[in-house]
Amino acid sequence: MIYDIKLRISYDYARPAVNGRHLACMMPLDVPGVQKVVAGLLDISPRPNERVDRLDFFGNRVTEFAIRAPHSKIALNLQSRVERLAPVPRAEGSSLADLPGIFAQSAELGPNAPLHFLPPSVRVPYNPAMSAFAREHLQASMSVEQAVYAIGHALHDYMRFDAKATTVDTPAAEAFELRLGVCQDFSHIMIACLRGVGIPAGYVSGFLRTLPPPGKPRLEGADAMHAWVRAWCGPQIGWLEFDPTNDKQADADHIVVAYGRDYSDVAPIKGNLRGSGRQKSKQAVDVIPVV
């Protein structure tokens, strides 16, 4: 599938901000065999005094920018054309029991090395309850891939999607207790579950093509940024992407923006502001299939 993607994120400040420095991470990623970025443009207003586009440790495309003069609004506009390939059928993967031996032999530290995604991270601390939940749904004979699906399905049954119950800063543990949340919560919880049983797992931020109800037109800007999970299933399969919010493997409807250990590695925009008051943020996304 080829998509035209538009993302607009804006922040309104109650009091003008000065000397804002931010890190944006919203440009879709080139992933060989998974997706190809045909074109991409990120426009920032007001025009930044400084702007540096580069890759971060995980290979994500980030933009650091600074706006010095007092400003009461920041808007980021992304336009991109992306070709997303459908996932190919996989080879026979490793079994759960194989993983510790594989890690002990591993001498890899590159951006996609599974070892980065095994320990707790800032937003996904070790959580005994989630580990126990994951363990309940496993059988010793399972392959890693089967384990990922089993945990994903179980979680989807256990949690209910609720856009109001949590915010971007709600800890995963709280969402798990509430059994409510959005894609960010579903993903963090699933990552904790997977790591808790020894499966390397990371956070994927991106876009999801949503289909309008039958007979209704697609509403402009109605989509939102999405998040799902990737799990490492052994050297034969490598990384498998799973969307716990929708209980399915990520497919040609999922467009990848960034890979990280959790949300804090790939937040679409980061940055402190000196002396600013309250702020309001808005987000609008369009994912339009071209072909």
Next chain:
Amino acid sequence: MPPKAQISPVNTQLFDRYQPLPGVPDELVDANGVMRPAWAGLIAHMSSQTPDEIAGSFARGDQHLADAGVFFRKYGDKTIATRDWPFSPVPILLPETEWREIEAGLIQRAELMEQVVADLYGPNRLVAEGHLPATLIAQNPEWLRPMVGVVPRSGHFLHFMAFEIGRGPDGRWWVLSDRTDAPSGAGFALENRVATSLVFPELYRQTNVHRLAGFFRSFRDALDKLRQDPASRVGILTPGPLTDTYYEQAYIARYLGMALLEGEDLTVENGQLRVRTVRGLAPVDVLWRRMDGVWADPLELREDSQLGTPGLMSAVRQGNVTMVNALGVGVLETQALMAFLPKICRVLTGKPLSLPNVATWWCGQRPELDHVRANAARMMIGPAMSTRMPYETAATHAIGGQMRGGDGEMGDDADLHDWLTDNAAGLMGKELVTLSTTPAYENGALVPRPMTIRVFLAQTAQGWQVMPGGFARIGSSADTTAISMRHGGAVADVWVVSDDPVEPVTMLTPATAPFQRAQTGPLPSRAADNLFWLGRYTERSEGLLRLVRAYNSRLDQGVSGALLPSLRNWLKTYYVDVSETLPEGLSSTLASAVYSASQIRDRFSVDGWAALKDMEKSMARIAKTVKPGNDAALVMSVMLRKIAGFSGLVHENMYRAAGWQFLTMGRSLERAAMMADLLAVVADPASPEGGLDLAIEVGDSIMVHRQRYSLITSRETVIDLLALDEANPRSIRFHLDVIRKLVDDLTVDPAGQMNDFQRRVLALQTALALHSVSSLDTKALRQVHGQILDLSLALNATFMN
């Protein structure tokens, strides 16, 4: 000069009664009980003194440390409360020959560390070739991913290091821990040396003790050479006053003439690091980092950091700043790394470590796990990734097979077994080290106490240089296992004794160089802000003290009428409730002054700080005993004298630079504002009777008023004297004149352009000068009061970049 007194041993008991512990090496005596030669002078000297004389000498050292205000914060204690420095006056003496071996071993280790860290952020050969498990790096919170691929501008990751060493049972020295990220203690070593040399002044001069100043001079010169912008000053990056070693950071900043900077003082502009100062942004491109790396930049490192500077990592990546040490070197402190260093040393250098480190096993490997399990009784087991010894962490750990820490439940053998199995990759075991002992003076006798030494190394033009000395930590009991150190104990100086006379060194430049007056760097905005508020809060404390005193003395005289209630209501606007004998609002104002001062101790005289702390202590003491009325009035008078003492110290002694100007502006602004506010309340024609006299009393102008006018106060005389008189240091006009003069000095724009603050000051000062006693009515006073307070905001906008 009288002839030198003959040394007469009056206390032969001192050495004779010294009993080293059986089977434990001792610094003072060898295995046969014979005194080591380096100690002879010290023991002879101490033996020649009576216990009273010894106590007197020791008191000199303590007095120095107390006067200098040396303190440290208890680890993990997040309050302002500080602890006195636990000084043990008996130094540790090491012969130069032995020291040379330690030096060579530590330099080898420092060079090895540089190679290791350059590999970990570069080609990663050590992991790829199997000399280091990938897990240990990938799962290490100190391995900072944004640093991967970054080559430090200076060519080095490491410029300053510390090692904790101890002497093992076989008499050899061992490295116990590596301090690379932001090592502390060099300044404490210096203060210890000053104190010890005061305790033993003669002996210190006569003994060939290597001096420390040369080390600091070389290091300072090396840092200066790392600068690329000659207009910049080297800065010390501090996490701020709440850190346990803030005193030391302020001390070393003063000693080396460097700027002490917090993350908030810095900003990044076009990839360049800058200091926010009252004269705009000033360049800085070398930072001696005393803040742990992970906190340095909230944009790319810990996002919850309140201490860092957004964009710092970006400036580093672009090669525009040298960090001493580079961000990310904390990974070298990882306890489990010691398990692999001996082999890595052979691989990278072809030689073994000449100073061994404590034997360590990482439990992530099967044979090592089995070994640790089988020998748990002789080990300390704790988190592999920790940068601290197991007993220094709050995490679950085991000492000699006993589980501790964590949730606080003591485990049995089965728990230990399960714990090891479940967490193997996250754990490491370390041999339970025992340490040598050194004499400490307790109750008139020398007793053996375990000790470790922290040694400092600096990268200089001649390569790594080792500070000849260091500071020793001394255990508080005879328990010689390293874990006894966790209870704190005391600290002592380390003397490296040469057989030959040592060259005296100072920090001063050689006399051959032409004299150059040093330039002080521009004042950082945050420091200016704190000084300004220190001025305001001390002045407000004084003003409130005068008002509360006036209130209490009238209360005692049985003054009736509307004056006291109206005063009471007005004081509430300053959060002072006079129904409390010592109003809470008064002590909290003073506490705010102390807080402002505590933020800028590097810019503040030791005497000034002592005076301020003294006031705070007196206030707390008085609060318990004071009674309303006359007693309270008397107590306020005592406090007023103390505050006058502080102001006197500041104004007689403080260097007339930007810092003093901001302090003085704060004081003048507050005094003018309070006076305008007071006059609006008490000098209105409708105000209760007695208010004019009260204003004259609070304005400390009774005598002048009597001389100039008469005994009878009128609105005219009071307004003239307290608002418009340009010679009365209590009048509004006087202080607007002061502020105007200061702001002209501060703002030297060659083009003569005025800034907003200057414009407002000029307008206000002129407006007041044009007033007469009749035009300056209550409405006008209120307006002046508001305009003075607005100056505070304008000052902030103009100078606090």
